[in-house]
Amino acid sequence: MPIDSDTFRRAESVATKTFSLSADPPIFSSGSGVRLSTSEGRTYLDFAAGSGVSNVGHGNPAVLAAVQAQLQSGITHIGPHFHASVQARFFEEMLQVLPGDLTRLHPATNGSEATEIALKACMHYTGARTFLAFTGGYHGRTLGALAVSHAKGSNAGLGPFSPATEFVPYPDSNDDGDSAAATAVRSISRRAGDAPPLAGVIVEPIQATAGVAIPPAGFLEAVATAARESGVPLILDEIFTGFGRTGHLFACRSSGVIPDLLLMGKSMGGGFPGGLVAGREEIMSAWPRGAQSSTFQLHPVTAAAGRAALRYLIDQDLCARARLIETWFASHRAALCASPLTREWRGAGAMFGLELRSVAGVSCGEVARLTRLAALHRGLLTWECGTRSEVMGLMPPLIASEREVADACGRVRDALSEVETRLLGEPAR
Ligand SMILES: Cc1ncc(COP(=O)(O)O)c(C=O)c1O
The missing domain is CATH 3.40.640.10 (Type I PLP-dependent aspartate aminotransferase-like (Major domain))
Structure with missing residues (x-):
């Protein structure tokens, strides 16, 4: 049965979990591979992997x-x-x-x-x-x-x-x-x-x-x-x-x-x-x-x-797979760095970070939060990191496929466009 938002808020207040992105986060009821699903049937690509834990995937x-x-x-x-x-x-x-x-x-x-x-x-x-x-x-x-x-x-x-x-x-x-x-x-x-x-x-x-x-x-x-x-x-x-x-x-x-x-x-x-x-x-x-x-x-x-x-x-030689994930991620560098919100895209293996910059008087941490929230709305879970929370971490399970990496990077690109429009107006390109 779906969990209503009141039940969730009560759980948050008594069980001290804090979710920095929105007041209405997804509540998951099942997991498989690179995906987590809610009881309402919405599925998310998990590129946070429980803070870098689920290397062999959910429900392995x-x-x-x-x-x-x-x-x-x-x-x-x-x-x-x-x-x-x-x-x-x-x-x-x-x-x-x-x-x-x-x-x-x-x-x-x-x-x-x-x-x-x-x-x-x-x-x-x-x-x-x-x-x-x-x-x-x-x-x-x-x-x-x-x-x-x-x-x-x-x-x-x-x-x-x-x-x-x-x-x-x-x-x-x-x-x-x-x-x-x-x-x-x-x-x-x-x-x-x-x-x-x-x-x-x-x-x-x-x-x-x-x-x-x-x-x-x-x-x-x-x-x-x-x-x-x-x-x-x-x-x-x-x-x-x-x-x-x-x-x-x-x-x-x-x-x-x-x-x-x-x-x-x-x-x-x-x-x-x-x-x-x-x-x-x-x-x-x-x-x-x-x-x-x-x-x-x-x-x-x-x-x-x-x-x-x-x-x-x-x-399954997931170390080799992580090295492949690195090359797949790298192939999206140009597209992700084309955004005026992006400061740097860096990583190794299946551990990447998109560093956001301050724009239009909005701090880099807030730009990252808005971008991660827009990604969440597109069904992508990301990891908060950076000394000023200015980095969107992408840490998928090591079983992620090329298509899943491309899908995630596409959602990040769309999230960047949304935030760019909101903060800077319509992009010129
Ligand atoms: C490098 C590093 N060391 C130590 C820890 C602490 O581990 P735990 O959260 O399991 O106590 C973390 C957690 O994020 C970590 O990333």
Whole structure:
């Protein structure tokens, strides 16, 4: 039965969901592949993928079968002191795909908890209390994760934050990256006499929340080299970029950077909540027994879904598919950049962002909101990102076809025309 708007508004007010686009958002009742549908029968192309989670698509049959089998086993919870066989198998398969000597795993219930675990592991290992992180970085909303996130949003006034964090510039895609890399390298390896020692460096290979900020080649390598030579653990946050999103199982594979700790979440659980830290043995075992646990860490259903999603990703070669999606997206660049509202179109794999500009006295964030709303009215779900919410994120499931990418880009073009007419009058062309 359709949900009436009063019921929805009540749910919004008691369940603290916030939807920034309109007071009348769609309420979904089913999903399949790249599409979500409402009970009224309206279907949307999902290019938000639940904030970059649904990499293997909605209602993926392999994931559903694995979840059903796990439910049938009678184990829906085992707690942090025992392993269910499904968890052991998941860990085993993860170890086979992880880079370098990341041989020790610690499960979490979500991405923020994975960040917290990594921070604590580094603090126990080094004895230091200060982190180096990057402008625009986002690592979660719990207090420790917030401390190392530059993007604190409306929590910015809650400081002082702990652990102490020094922020250095993350290059944007138009930057040559050399000066950002030099600043980071200096901050890691040439610490002034009174500067506190570093417990770790935390960085995203591509910043999603900051609006798909892609550092130039060589930036991550320079940061990783400086960290390694200085004996400072490098935490690579692949919570968004992992599991094929950028066209590689992990984005670090494209740069050859192997971190000391790798953070996973989002798509890792095949649509179910979960997080994971993979790290080098000596860092992950430096803490005393009992230093970290949580009751639901890696839920058995998440392990079943995550294992099925990982296998599907590999069997169907969705990393190659994400690289194809990148070329399909790229072929729409000229059309999308022709709009006077567009500032930049950038991305990697199945992770693209359309940055909007301020026009006619309307802020870039508002132009992006209006464009995303117009896209929503055309049946396209997009993802809000950018430090000023000025970027329309397009993050489809990795199973999206060329036709679906073209369809989505067509809807974005139409949305841009609508907003352009509204803000600037009839387009001249
Ligand atoms: C790069 C990155 N790290 C950490 C997080 C936090 O993950 P979660 O929302 O599951 O706590 C996010 C979420 O958007 C993220 O994009």
